[in-house]
C-alpha cells in the first residue's frame with residue numbers, strides 16, 4: 001500500500017471540512033484529526049499520530065480561532081496556536097513530510113494602508129491571537145525546509161456552521177437592526193477556494209516559505225454585509241455603520257470584556273501564489289454567490305448572539 005497523502009488537523013473546523021471534501025474529490029488519501037483524535041496540547045499525541053500516519057504532507061489548520069477568547073487565556077492560546085505548531089512541525093520533519101500551516105492577516109498591525117501587504121512585510125501582531133499565530137509561523141519557518149509553508153489568509157467564510165454571511169442574513173430576516181464596522185478593510189475568503197489553493201500549493205512542490213492566499217477584491221465588513229444582502233435579494237435592508245472603536249465601546253458598555261484589537265488594513269498581497277497557480281483566487285463577490293447557494297440548505301435558527309452589532313465569526 002502506498003503512503004498516506006495527507007494528515008489534516010482541525011479537520012472538523014470550517015476550513016477543515018472544505019479541505020477534507022476537496023482531498024476526497026481529488027482522490028487523495030487523507031486522515032482528518034481534531035480535538036478528540038489529536039489534542040494540540042499533547043506533544044506525545046502529536047508525535048504518535050503523525051508517526052503512525054506517516055503522511056506525505058501535513059495540513060495544519062487546527063487552532064483556537066476565537067480572537068477575543070485568546071485574550072482571556074493567553075497561555076492556552078500560545079500553547080495551542082504557537083507551541084503545538086512547533087510540535088507538529090517537529091513531527092512532520094521527523095516523518096519526512098511536507099507541512100502547510102495556515103496563518104492569518106492578524107499577524108500584522110494594519111498600518112500599511114493602501115498597499116496590499118507583501119509576504120515579506122514585518123509582522124507586528126496587535127492581539128494575543130495574532131501573537132500566538134506568529135509564534136506558530138516562526139516555529140515552521142525555523143526549520144527552513146523546502147516543503148514547509150506558512151499560508152496567511154483572512155476573513156474566512158464557508159458553507160455550514162457559523163459564518164458571517166449567515167449571521168447577517170439571519171439578523172436581517174428576523175428584522176433585527178444591523179450595525180457593522182466600516183474602518184477595517186480586508187479580503188473575505190471562501191473555504192472552498194482556499195482549500196483548492198492550499199492543496200495546489202502542497203502538490204506543486206513549491207519553495208518553502210511564506211504565501212498569502214485570499215479571494216480577490218477588498219472591502220470593509222460594512223461593505224461585505226451590504227454585498228451579502230444584495231446577493232441574497234435583500235438589498236433594501238439598511239445596514240448601519242460604526243467604527244471599530246464605537247463597536248468596542250458598545251461591547252464594554254454592555255458589560256462584556258473589550259474585544260481584541262484588529263488591524264484596520266488586512267489586504268494581503270496574493271501575487272506570489274497567483275504566479276504559482278497561473279491565476280488568482282476568484283473575486284470575493286463570486287465566492288459569496290457560490291457560498292449562498294451552498295449554504296441555503298443549511299439555514300438554521302436566527303443568530304441569537306447578545307448585543308446589536310456584528311463583526312464576523314471571530315475575526
Ligand SMILES: NC(=O)c1ccc[n+]([C@@H]2O[C@H](COP(=O)([O-])OP(=O)(O)OC[C@H]3O[C@@H](n4cnc5c(N)ncnc54)[C@H](OP(=O)(O)O)[C@@H]3O)[C@@H](O)[C@H]2O)c1
Nearest residue numbers: 010012013014015035039040061062063065104153155156
Ligand atoms: N476563520 C478565519 O477567518 C481565519 C482567518 C485567518 C486564518 N485562519 C486560520 O485558519 C485555520 C482554520 O480556521 P477555521 O476558520 O476553520 O477555524 P475553526 O472552524 O475554529 O477550526 C479550527 C479547528 O481546530 C480545532 N481545535 C481547537 N483547539 C484545538 C486543540 N486544542 N486541539 C486540537 N484541535 C483544536 C477546533 O475544534 P473546536 O471547534 O472543537 O474548538 C476546530 O475544529 C486556523 O489555523 C485559523 O487560525 C482563520
